[in-house]
Amino acid sequence: MASTITSGIPETLSGERIEELQQIAGDHMFMHAVQINDWRGNLRIYVKGEGVWVEDVHGNRHLDAMAGLWYKAVGYGRKEIADAVYAQMTAIDSPPAGSSTIPQIELAGKVAELYPDHGARSFFVSGGSEAVETAVKMAKKYSQLNGKGGAFKVVSRRYSYHGGTAMAVSLGRNPAADPMGPEMPGALHVTNWNSYRLPFAGDPVDVAVKCANEIEEVIVHQGPETVAAIIAEPISAAYGIQIPPAEYWQRLREIADKYDVVLIADEVITGFGRTGEWFAPTNWGVQPDITVVAKAITSGYAPLGAAIATKKIADAFIGGPKETFRHLITFGGHPIASAAALANLKIFEREDLVGNSRRMGTYLYEKLQDLFSHKIVGDVRGGLGLLAAVELVSDRENKTPFPADAGLAKKLPKMLFDRNMVSFRAGDVITICPPLSINKDEIDFIVDAIDGALDELEGELGI
Ligand SMILES: Cc1ncc(COP(=O)(O)O)c(C=O)c1O
Incomplete structure (x- = not known):
């Protein structure tokens, strides 16, 4: 059947051409996290999108x-994002090493304006997993600079998802991941919140606080001086959209403060409006130390992620060679992606x-x-x-x-x-x-x- 697509691609796609594409994909492509036999010969190929709708071949x-x-x-088909990308691409697509471009700088400013701590500083990367890696490294280095030289452990919750890279998989310990041998040393796992199947008997708020208290027990047992960070998604999507009561994140904040541990919110899914606030912990009056974002920052028009550090965390990295955050991702915060993010956030604000x-x-x-x-x-x-x-x-x-x-x-x-x-x-x-x-x-x-x-x-x- 012919396609009715009208923009950017051929108006019609012959049956022969569709078959050819299926053949190439079936012989030469991996789809992410899907068995090849489940799609080979029958891959859905989309050619156009508008609003919440997509159109296939x-x-x-x-x-x-x-x-x-x-x-x-x-939503799909936002021409103004494409225009912003085109304008940046034709002006200067990427700068010489050690310099920056206007959209990168403006995006850092925009994120700080939207973030509850307006003194925030962003480390831009290319996606969620890299942003998680960045946040964890930043938390470890912050701990060292902050007088906890031996802190390398990170507490996370079972069944969470924090990304596909080797360190990130050891944080989530998600049963859907391939076994990869030994995890990152110091990856500590605790009970996750589940509102439908409460992990303990009792009133849901008490149970949520008990789940959070398990983190405190682990920190005390391991020795607070060895623990650098707690990482959690405000709402665990991987665990089936688990929305905790306000007391859960409030308790996480108290525990992190008590033991001088960096609280990382993995907002790769919830960041930028998903929960009806720009950032999810705002719903509960909580300010994490580092917030990890990706996905909605560009609405997927280009790959971008960020570890957003509060001023308190970021200022620890200002000084001399010892304080320098020696972390580098070649295409992190790519100007094309930054331009897409700025145009995307403009739409967010204009359309509330x-x-x-x-x-x-x-x-x-x-x-x-x-x-x-x-x-x-x-x-x-x-x-x-x-x-x-x-x-x-x-x-x-x-x-x-x-x-x-x-x-x-x-x-x-x-x-x-x-x-x-x-x-x-x-x-x-x-x-x-x-x-x-x-x-x-x-x-x-x-x-x-x-x-x-x-x-x-x-x-x-x-x-
Ligand atoms: C909560 C969370 N963290 C991290 C990631 C990893 O992001 P990416 O796939 O962009 O590397 C994801 C991806 O879905 C996620 O949902």
Whole structure:
């Protein structure tokens, strides 16, 4: 079938050409974290996007309910970002080593303006994993400069995700990662917060504080002088959109202060408006020491990440050779990506996308409650911006997960796709993370698609 694409690419794509592309991909490409046999010959190839919609080579339109992979905050097809990139690329694409460009400088200023600590200083990199690596190295060096010379340990939570690089995987200890042998020495793991399956019995707020207190126990047991940092996602997406009560992050802040440990917020997903605030800990009145961002800072129009240090942390690196942060990523904060980020953030402010995230997030969460009419819906999580999850169970009363051979992770994306919705993360937990520019009609479309897919699934499972 011919494509109806009109901009930037051929108007029509012949069946032969599509087949040729499938062949090349099938023979020569890795897709990230997906089994080759699961897509070979049948790879979805997209050629155009506008708002929350994407169009494939066959001319089919789908609503992207995952904003790419958690990043397409301003939606697809923003020509002004392309124009900003073009202008910078034709002026000077990248500067000589040891110098900078106007968009990099302006972006550092813009981030400090939006960040709760306006004295903040950004170390720009190319993506989330690099930003995590940067934050951890910065925390270790800060600890050394701050009189904790032997501090190298980092406390993180089980089932978190902090990136795909070798150090970052040892922080998350995510069961979905390939085993890589010994972890980073000093990687310490504690119980993660889970609102649906509380890790301990009791009142949820008490349980959340108990989870946080486990970090204190580990720090005391290991020796506070050996621990450099605590790292956590404000809302763990990898663990199924786990939104803690305010007391959790407030307690993390107290513990970090008490033992002089650097508190790192991994906001690769939540940073820049996802939770209805520019930065998620603001919801709970907490200021971390270092904030890790990527994804929405450019809405994926170009790769960029950053470790944002508060003034207190950053000022420790001002001095002589001993204080220098000897950390270098060749393409970190690339001017093209910085230009894209500035144009992206201009759209955020002009269209009040952070406010829209808050308002539409509330609407989405309310609409998702209707799905409890399906017996297999065990939990609906959300209500803090445009990040939500629907968790499916075989027995609601006992919160019994479906067995792996029910194959939900393969069936549901297809059932949703048949209803013109793309959801990369749909299985036991259906994750919803649409562009922040979404409107009510488009949210209705998502909830209707999930509703229809659950009808079909229940029919197939004989429920
Ligand atoms: C919370 C979190 N941290 C870090 C990363 C790693 O980011 P990247 O894939 O850009 O390296 C991700 C990626 O999804 C993430 O969700």
